[in-house]
Amino acid sequence: MQINTQRQDWLVAGFAALAISIHLLESALPSPIPGVKPGLANLVTLYVLIRHGWRLAVNVSLLRVLAGSLLLGSFLSPTFSLSLAGALASLTILGVVWHIPGKPVGPIGLSILAALAHMSAQIVTAYILFIPHSALFTLLPILLTVALISGTLGGILVNRIIERVDTLAPHE
Amino acid sequence: MTNLISKKNLSADFKLADKVIFVFSLLLVVTSYFYFWQTTPASYAIIKSPQQDTLQVNLDHKKIYDIQGTLGTSSIEVTHGKIRFTNSPCQNKFCIQHGWQQHHGELTACLPNRVSIQLASADKTASYDAINF
Amino acid sequence: MNSLLSGAQRLLKLVTFILILFGLNGCSKPVTEFHETVFTMGTLVEVTIIGEDPALTEQAYTAILDDFNYMHNTWHPWQRNAMGRVNSLLKTGAPFSIAPSILPLIKQSQVLSKKSQGLFNPAIGGLIKLWGFHQDNLDEVLGPPENKEIQSLLNNLPSMDDIKFKNLSMFGTNENIHLDFGGFAKGMAVDATIEHLKEFGIKNAIINAGGDLRAIGQHGNRAWRIGIRDPRAEGVFASVEIAGDESVFTSGDYERFFDADGKRYHHIIDPRTGYPANQARSVTIMHHEAATADAAATALFIAGPEKWHEIALSMGIKYVMLIANNGDVHMNPAMAARIQFTQQPNTIKLSKPL
Numbered sequence: 001m002q003i004n005t006q007r008q009d010w011l012v013a014g015f016a017a018l019a020i021s022i023h024l025l026e027s028a029l030p031s032p033i034p035g036v037k038p039g040l041a042n043l044v045t046l047y048v049l050i051r052h053g054w055r056l057a058v059n060v061s062l063l064r065v066l067a068g069s070l071l072l073g074s075f076l077s078p079t080f081s082l083s084l085a086g087a088l089a090s091l092t093i094l095g096v097v098w099h100i101p102g103k104p105v106g107p108i109g110l111s112i113l114a115a116l117a118h119m120s121a122q123i124v125t126a127y128i129l130f131i132p133h134s135a136l137f138t139l140l141p142i143l144l145t146v147a148l149i150s151g152t153l154g155g156i157l158v159n160r161i162i163e164r165v166d167t168l169a170p171h172e
Numbered sequence: 173m174t175n176l177i178s179k180k181n182l183s184a185d186f187k188l189a190d191k192v193i194f195v196f197s198l199l200l201v202v203t204s205y206f207y208f209w210q211t212t213p214a215s216y217a218i219i220k221s222p223q224q225d226t227l228q229v230n231l232d233h234k235k236i237y238d239i240q241g242t243l244g245t246s247s248i249e250v251t252h253g254k255i256r257f258t259n260s261p262c263q264n265k266f267c268i269q270h271g272w273q274q275h276h277g278e279l280t281a282c283l284p285n286r287v288s289i290q291l292a293s294a295d296k297t298a299s300y301d302a303i304n305f
Numbered sequence: 306m307n308s309l310l311s312g313a314q315r316l317l318k319l320v321t322f323i324l325i326l327f328g329l330n331g332c333s334k335p336v337t338e339f340h341e342t343v344f345t346m347g348t349l350v351e352v353t354i355i356g357e358d359p360a361l362t363e364q365a366y367t368a369i370l371d372d373f374n375y376m377h378n379t380w381h382p383w384q385r386n387a388m389g390r391v392n393s394l395l396k397t398g399a400p401f402s403i404a405p406s407i408l409p410l411i412k413q414s415q416v417l418s419k420k421s422q423g424l425f426n427p428a429i430g431g432l433i434k435l436w437g438f439h440q441d442n443l444d445e446v447l448g449p450p451e452n453k454e455i456q457s458l459l460n461n462l463p464s465m466d467d468i469k470f471k472n473l474s475m476f477g478t479n480e481n482i483h484l485d486f487g488g489f490a491k492g493m494a495v496d497a498t499i500e501h502l503k504e505f506g507i508k509n510a511i512i513n514a515g516g517d518l519r520a521i522g523q524h525g526n527r528a529w530r531i532g533i534r535d536p537r538a539e540g541v542f543a544s545v546e547i548a549g550d551e552s553v554f555t556s557g558d559y560e561r562f563f564d565a566d567g568k569r570y571h572h573i574i575d576p577r578t579g580y581p582a583n584q585a586r587s588v589t590i591m592h593h594e595a596a597t598a599d600a601a602a603t604a605l606f607i608a609g610p611e612k613w614h615e616i617a618l619s620m621g622i623k624y625v626m627l628i629a630n631n632g633d634v635h636m637n638p639a640m641a642a643r644i645q646f647t648q649q650p651n652t653i654k655l656s657k658p659l
Contacts, residue, residue: 077284078283078284079283104187104188104189105187105189105190105193106185106186106187106189106190107185107190108185108186108187108190108193108194109187109189109190109192109193109194112190112193112194112197113193113197116197116200126283130281130283130286130288131279131281131283131288136279137208138208138277138278138279139279140204140208141201141204141205141208144200144201144204145201148197148198148201151197152194155185155190156182156185157177159185160185299530300530300531300532300541300544301353301511301520301524301529301530301531302351302353302511302513302518302520302529302531302532303513303516303531303532303533303534303541304513304516304517304518304531304532304533304534304553304554304555304589305516305533305534305536305555305557
């Protein structure tokens with residue numbers, strides 16, 4: 001059976017593979033607070049958004065969440081739900097902000113917003129589905145701080161990568 | 173490749189909108205500390221698990237509780253004023269790493285096993301100016 | 306390069322400035338707080354004074370301690386004092402010169418007794434004594450009095466109308482009259498001491514006499530937060546915010562009581578039946594003056610779920626919460642709007658507005 005593929009599919013597959021690899025590596029990292037990760041895989045999403053548009057970014061991101069959880073054995077587990085909620089929230093806010101005419105927000109702003117949305121969505125999902133204690137929100141300040149820092153640094157990194165890539169292979 | 177992580181021209185990475193977003197996010201994060209953090213000592217804990225009735229335990233005694241969760245049994249230790257997970261059937265043992273909890277409003281949980289502990293204080297008189305009775 | 310650096314510097318300054326502004330506003334400003342607890346008027350009295358010069362606060366506090374001692378000694382229902390003398394003289398029916406220390410109590414309670422349709426009746430001290438509540442140690446009470454003794458008192462029940470004034474004298478018209486201001490003196494005392502604090506220029510204070518309190522002003526930047534204890538449990542189950550000048554008084558079946566033959570008898574006697582009122586567990590009143598709040602809490606407790614609304618209307622009370630014997634919470638809409646439950650009651654019944 002032949003599946004007809006297009007260039008777009010290769011891009012998605014390639015980036016998704018990259019994102020999944022990063023995701024897997026990240027899950028091996030020890031973390032002081034459960035569920036808190038630097039979110040390096042999100043940088044791939046951000047890069048794809050800026051260079052190839054929102055739709056591709058959505059595909060890459062959702063593929064990463066799905067395939068990543070299958071590979072880690074966490075499909076349909078609590079981690080999966082949290083991961084999915086975070087991805088959906090950050091994709092939504094990226095979609096909204098990216099389509100503002102004139103694109104005033106750069107990679108750093110996008111990265112910060114996505115990271116905060118991602119983290120907030122995870123906390124809210126955890127509250128609704130798993131821990132309906134209002135005291136869960138006591139963790140919120142720390143997690144938001146981590147999100148802010150990783151969002152800012154990640155955004156700077158992506159910005160520089162894109163600047164470098166742009167000189168080598170300009171936007172299509 | 174190394175000059176991707178240099179600090180030169182850091183300001184050039186930020187567009188104006190990025191700076192605004194950064195500052196507002198910073199304010200948001202700082203606010204969240206003021207709103208969500210208080211430290212009155214807790215006097216009891218509420219242990220919840222889908223497999224059994226909610227348990228309310230006083231923190232002023234010493235005891236180990238074995239709580240049935242979706243994956244298995246989590247062991248919870250209570251000692252004077254403090255509570256923690258000592259054993260859990262989860263893979264990563266984040267709940268145990270979280271250690272002792274002792275302040276009003278603190279929360280710890282074993283997500284995979286669906287067992288959660290929330291701390292509270294009996295009548296929060298710390299935040300009332302006077303009690304009428 | 307220069308413009309980039311100064312751009313970053315300006316951003317940094319802006320961020321710092323905003324954070325400092327935030328820090329100043331985000332916390333409530335610290336205020337000098339004075340808290341003292343003292344045993345007087347037969348109960349534990351807590352005095353809170355905020356934001357005043359320490360010397361002035363000390364002075365004012367000492368003054369109201371004296372006030373409390375004086376009132377306690379003068380108004381005590383069964384010790385040998387001015388109140389006792391007035392009671393003996395009233396029984397004789399003969400005129401005697403008006404006792405200035407007791408007069409305000411009598412005058413105010415006459416008005417309130419009428420407005421409460423006689424449910425608030427300080428003249429039934431004889432009944433209260435009959436039940437054994439005129440002693441400090443309630444363990445010595447063996448049991449309820451004989452029904453026939455209660456009935457004979459009921460047949461000739463004294464009321465506040467049985468005190469008459471003529472020129473500078475007063476006299477009683479019922480030999481059974483015995484004034485017991487237990488359900489009222491605390492309120493009067495709180496009013497008197499709050500007024501005294503105001504005379505000292507103090508603007509923000511709480512006087513909490515054994516759980517019944519009046520608060521003036523507010524706590525620094527925010528209103529006073531008052532917790533209300535559950536009549537059946539240890540903890541706080543609701544709270545209200547007060548600012549300005551308001552009293553919160555609660556009457557309950559748990560305050561003074563004795564147990565006999567497995568039954569509990571408490572000290573709030575229903576003048577209509579001669580027995581402890583049994584229609585409610587507690588009543589909480591919010592009102593400007595403490596004395597009225599005190600009398601109203603007693604009267605509405607006796608009135609129970611059927612009659613509290615009517616009595617509250619005639620006494621001019623605007624905020625009532627009554628907890629019935631089955632745990633139902635009865636409130637008027639204005640009270641429901643102000644009260645915040647930390648433990649939600651099973652049933653709340655909202656009445657017509659007051």
